[in-house]
Amino acid sequence: MSKLENDTLLRALCRETTEYTPVWLMRQAGRYLPEYKAIRAKAGSFLTLAKTPELACEVTLQPLRRFALDAAIIFSDILTVPDAMGLGLYFAEGEGPRFERPLRDEKAILSLPVPDPEIELRYVLDALRTTHAALGGRVPLIGFAGSPYTLACYMVEGSGSNDFRAAKTLRYTRPDLMHHILDVTARATTAYLNAQIAAGAEVAMLFDTWGGNLAFDDYPEFSLRYAEQVFAGLDRQARGRTVPRILFTRHGAPWLDRMPGSGCDAVGLDWSSDPRTARTGIGARVALQGNLDPTCLFAGPESVRVSVRHTLDAFGPAPGHVFNLGHGIAPSTPIDSVETLVEEVHTYSRALRQTG
């Protein structure tokens, strides 16, 4: 087993007892940090940053120098996978991500390849190797990918969208083609996450950002089923340790009780989900991660303390909680709020364990 100074996150994800509640933040490496903005400006573009292993490593480590976070998460983007499949990812100035060649016809869909991660996604794996070495076992390193459904939404639509109309229309008109995209993407994602695990990722997380835009009966068929396919193909052990899996579906509250069936070890909750119901329900089967409203960080340190305590009280001191936001941290979030958050999670959760 490789050395790990702080394995609190891994133990919490396996629902083992920990001395305090571990904490990391979705998008903890990002635009709220001046040192991130500086390196991002120097790199010239987001993609240069993501595709240069030394720079990706550097921004992954930046938040750990400021805050006592219990994990690092590799700096990357979920759309690297469709990019590696040949769709041509780019960022239009002032807009979100776009693809040069979105999937709009049957021929393109049926010829979609499963990329070899050590070739087409080597820059991510190099970033993981560099970061894993640089961390030197201080905290675990989280690897991640987009869920097949979330990737399919972008791949068909060609960009972000309010309603992903093109993607949803394909689901209704040609469910067979949608399932084909999802299957190929699930295979690509499995290979990609296994390569991340081999390169140093100690946790594997699936971000299902758009699963919550599905009709109730469609989520199990078009999103959860492919998360399950990915988890079923993942290596369970690496470097002598279990590699826990986290599944996060934004607006996933209607399907929380089904998510443990996917084979994940932990379910991420957004801030509209009820921690108490989740703890007494699926909390018997999986760990839970979440779920502070990220906008509360704009209200200043004192308000953050109140909200952190409220969230920790709601989850309670039993094993199996990882503190996080309910969504990614926003670009202009005040740094002192983040500092207060991390500190308060550690202090208050230790106290809770003594009194609770």
Place this chain on the structure above:
Amino acid sequence: MSKLENDTLLRALCRETTEYTPVWLMRQAGRYLPEYKAIRAKAGSFLTLAKTPELACEVTLQPLRRFALDAAIIFSDILTVPDAMGLGLYFAEGEGPRFERPLRDEKAILSLPVPDPEIELRYVLDALRTTHAALGGRVPLIGFAGSPYTLACYMVEGSGSNDFRAAKTLRYTRPDLMHHILDVTARATTAYLNAQIAAGAEVAMLFDTWGGNLAFDDYPEFSLRYAEQVFAGLDRQARGRTVPRILFTRHGAPWLDRMPGSGCDAVGLDWSSDPRTARTGIGARVALQGNLDPTCLFAGPESVRVSVRHTLDAFGPAPGHVFNLGHGIAPSTPIDSVETLVEEVHTYSRALRQTG
């Protein structure tokens, strides 16, 4: 009691037996209709259309000429109320709604007035009176307002937003001021809906478009409580008939079981909510409205038939279901899909009642 040829909607909202499932569509008067686009172009702006009673009446009636809908809903906008409160509603070209004077300081918040609907919102009431007369009792006329929380989001933010950061920050830093806005807005909304009922509205609906952006514990305190305040103040009877109330919260799945406590007669479900769970749960206390995914209308008539039947099967034939979309109809929705939807709801729900 005033004459009403088709009272199927009213009976379904009161959970009485009906011969078929009544249907209307959120945003049924709108940009997918060429006759709407023509009148909108002639009017020059959305606000001119909304503020001219004869034009608002005309576009309210347009979808009823094409489709066998079981209700009309007055053409208007939820932001007329903050406009009447002095915030200055306008639409920037190609963008969404904006306010000239968003609520950004304590003084503005504390001096927020409750408008007299017969003065500041007279154009809506005139549109209702004209439309009620023009309908001649053919189908019921639905009046509506935004929920106090949804209005407060726009009023503080000054526009639509991905995260309503300014509004949420006020909730965290100065909950007292947020509650003040919500209380004043609830009183304004109560007076407005009562005036709509007096002017001819036979159903009162609250659109809680942004309630779903609240943290789990915040929804009851910041959204539902003020919906309850509005419903508690509404006239229960008009023209010899009960005026049913509908509450719709987008992304409201986490709180469905609490909504009947607001005093509504029906809860609107978005398409991610489970009709079966709702029927066996809150369906014992309230009627349910919903919940077809509006993007399925882009997939053509045959696909629409399948989806309509799937939805009707999920709700089942018991009394207390009003068919609707799970969100507003999209601008470029094909008209033949809408025609198929309405026809299939009527045909298939009649058949279900005979076999079920």
